[in-house]
Amino acid sequence: MEVLQYVIKSSGLSEKGVKNTLDLLNEDCTLPFIARYRKEATGGLDEVAIGEIIELKEQFETLEKRKKSILKSLEEQDVLTSELNDKIEKTQDLTTLEDLYLPYKKKRKTKAETARVNGLEPLAKIIMSQNAQDPEGLAHRYTNKEVPDAQSALEGARHIIAEWINERADIRNNIREQLKRFATIETKVVKKMANDEKAQKFRDYFDWSESLSRCPSHRLLAILRAENEGYIRVKVVIDDVRALDKIERKLIRSRGDSATQIELAIKDAYKRLLFPALSNERLSEAKKTADETAIQVFAKNLKQLLLGSPLGEKRILALDPGFRTGCKLVCLDAQGQLLHNETIYPHAPKNDDTGAIKKISSLTDAYKIEAIAIGNGTASRETERLVKRIHFKNAIEVFVVSEAGASIYSASKIARDEFPNYDVTVRGAVSIGRRLQDPLAELVKIDAKSIGVGQYQHDVDQTALQKSLDQTVENCVNAVGVNINTASAPLLSYVSGIGSKLAEGVVRFRESEGPFKTRQEIKKVPRLGGKAFVQAAGFLRITGAENPLDNSSVHPERYKLVASIAKDQKVSVAEMIGNTSLLKSIDLQKYVTDEVGLPTLTDIIRELEKPGLDIREKAKVFTFNQNIRTIEDVQPGQLLPGIVNNVTAFGAFVDIGIKESGLIHISNLADGYVSDVSAHVRLQQQVIVKVLEVDIARKRIQLKLEK
CATH class of the missing domain: 1.10.10.650 (RuvA domain 2-like)
Incomplete structure (x- = not known):
């Protein structure tokens, strides 16, 4: 095939x-x-x-x-x-x-191989033929120095028969089918670990049993993690009597002494060879399916995070909050370049809130700050309350920004190369500010697995996970498009046809030759050949270019077509762009050729209506309930604003402004049946939730989605 x-x-x-x-x-x-x-x-x-x-x-x-x-x-x-x-x-x-x-298959030394060496294969064949009337009497003929008696000969023959049974594809497939349909996964706690503090998060699985085919992804991964960490033992179980009976029906034609020997061989083959291997195979298949589900959840979350709402090119004051070590403060220009940094100490133990307010106020004036970004980690709520006490001269929006992965970025080679003269605290604050400007451009610098929006991401197949996440990032970057004159090398590396080496070459060329003025100039980058240009050009944007199509998703290979359409309409390309009524009146069928069909023509017209339009929504200010500061303030029945900060197969976690996130279980996302959590909520979505239950001891909050 x-x-x-x-x-x-x-x-x-x-x-x-x-x-x-x-x-x-x-x-x-x-x-x-x-x-x-x-x-x-x-x-x-x-x-x-x-x-x-x-x-x-x-x-x-x-x-x-x-x-x-x-x-x-x-x-x-x-x-x-x-x-x-x-x-x-x-x-x-x-x-x-x-x-x-x-x-x-070449095998290590087995019991069957030893029996063959000892000359017992003929005896095994006679028994399997089921023609021997007295296998035990016959077995005496096969005794020797290595096989001292008839019982040893019969045992060796059964080992050979067991191997033959194990190698029968029809028998293996029959057991596979039983495992697929009827297997149960059972767990037992390791007694010496039952009271271990770290084991308590797995206590639901200390004595657990359910159908393996119905065990959801998150539960199977949790069970396997508990086993790997030594807290429980796991086994897969089916009805052994039924399985053995099905094998016997296939192999035994009549009753007799040979049948008895075959029955013993079947039990040995099943217990020693077939079931251990095939039950492990079934568990591996279930694990693979669970991995795929978890990876899909991770990829969806990552896509939503990468396509999060950007504020755009605004001057930002970013704060990385902290108590004892203070709040690291940075000022960034509209392109994300660092203009100023210092540390303020508004919280305990110094409690210099007056000095902090004065400093923030003066810096917003000095650097014409348009928005403030506050990291959502330690001391975030306290810092947000402080900032909102300040009376700014101009209207300044205040945003709380996810810090997930910021510490990973700040210690990375990329961050060191960008800011060689600054420590990790400054780099982390810069990352927070830049995330507000453009989440996609900043988050691509961080290993996706470190962003923390996955489900058991450390337990799944790491190769499959990395492949899925890389593809997700590539799809998001190319869906949005990239400004080639401002993009970092990590961002450029995800553009179709570019890769890391060419991305570095683009940045070096840009730094030495100045910004690109046309898409055609991209061909001047060393080692960026025609094939790479064709793959990349449509996803690279040049703002302010002489040809307005260079700042659109229209591919250069279609520039002549666009010019021809404009000529027929008796306008210039520039005059045609944005002229919705004119564009909608064009008979596209007139321009269909063997190479260009209606799908491409429709895409071109849609792009010309709003060239370079960002597919992402603009960032919106969000405010938590200011009366909720700790889990003790949360009470059943309350309606609270929140932000979805993780989506899993079993529900969504929501930040309601305190250390502990609440869980909207899948059953509480809607009044009817819900099969896909992501069909109801998305990462970073602003929602209203109702508090159903608060377990202060276990630090758990159960929520219901209201809107």
Whole structure:
């Protein structure tokens, strides 16, 4: 089977769309570029569908690589028949492939191998044929120095039979099916750990049992974490009697002494070989599914965070709050450059709130500050209350900004390179301020796993997680577009076709030659060839360019088309931009060609209506209930404003302005059934919640979504 047929069969997508997408991928085109600028070729496939094609292509390549490895091994063993070769070539999944290879797989020394060396395979074959009337009497013929008596001979023969049973694909698949349908996951606490303080967060799973197929992602990951940390023991269970009975029906034709020996071999094969391996396989599959769910949640959260509302190019005073060490204060210009920094001490133990107020007031005047950003960590609420006491000369908006990952950034090489003469506290405050200006541009500098919006992100497959998060960041960056004259190297590195090395080259060129004036000048960057330019150009913006299309998502390869449309309308390109009535009156069908269809033409017209429009909402000021300062102030029945700060498969956590976040369980998101939390709330969403329950001892708050 070729990759094209494999992807079509697995995805159900159209042949034309899959074929053209695979061709584009083989030409090193990126997912964002294909989704945005090659809609005619793909039939309008979106990022999700193209991502699925990429994943299936990789699966097929992994399968083919494994087939080649197995065929080579079988040839070297001189056991490859044309029938076996044909079965392997036709196999479409790794599990079936490994089952085919299992009988020929090089094994460490096993009980069956020892029995073969001792000459007991003929006896095993006679017993399996079920023709022997007296297996025990027959076994005496196979005794020797290594096999002292008939019982030892029978035992050795059963080991060989057990291995044959273990290698039967039909038997393995039957047990797999039972595990898939009926398996239960059971846990028991490790007695010596039952009273361990750290174990208490897992106490719900000290004696737990439920259907493995119905165990939700978050619970399975929590159970496996508890096992890894040594607090519980986990096992997978099915009805062993039923499983053994099904094997016996397949193998035993009649009752007799041979049947008795086969029954013993079946029990040995099941207990020693089949069930341990296949139950672990089933648990691994369940873990993989749980990982995929958790990674999807993480990716959705990350996307929402990256596409969070930017304030834009405003002059910012940013505060990284603290008590004993003070509040680090920085002033940034509209492009995020550091203008000033110092530390103020408004809180205990110094309590210099008067001096802090004077300092903030004077700096807002001196640097013409337009907004204030306050980190949401320690002393955040106290600092917010202090700032709101100040009577500014001009209207200044005050925002509380997530600090998640700021400490990671401040200690990173990127931060050291940006601010070599400043310590981590200054860098952290700068990051808080820049997040208010543009969350996407700042957050791309931080390893996504450190942002803290995931569900068990340290427990899932790290390779799969990293791949998903990288793709999410790339999609977000290219969906928004990047100002090539102000973007940092980390931000540029996620632009389609660029990468980290070229991004550094763009920044160096910009620093030595000055800002880019046209998109065509991008080609002058060393090692940025024609292919990279085609992939990247549509996502790079140049504000104030002579050609207004350079500050839009219209690709340079379509500039001539736009000029032709403008000429037909008897206006210039500049005059056509923003002229909605004119643009809507254009007969697009007139410009359809074999290469350019209605999807591309529609995208171009939509972009010309509002060129360079940011798809993100503008940042809005939010105010917590000022009477809620600790968990003791929270009472059932209260309606409180909050901000969603994490979304999981089982609900959403909401910051209501105190140290402890409250949980809106999935059952409290709506009056009816809810299957997808993210369909009701999103990260950083401003909401009103009703307090249902407060457990001060466990520091837990249960909430209900009101609006």
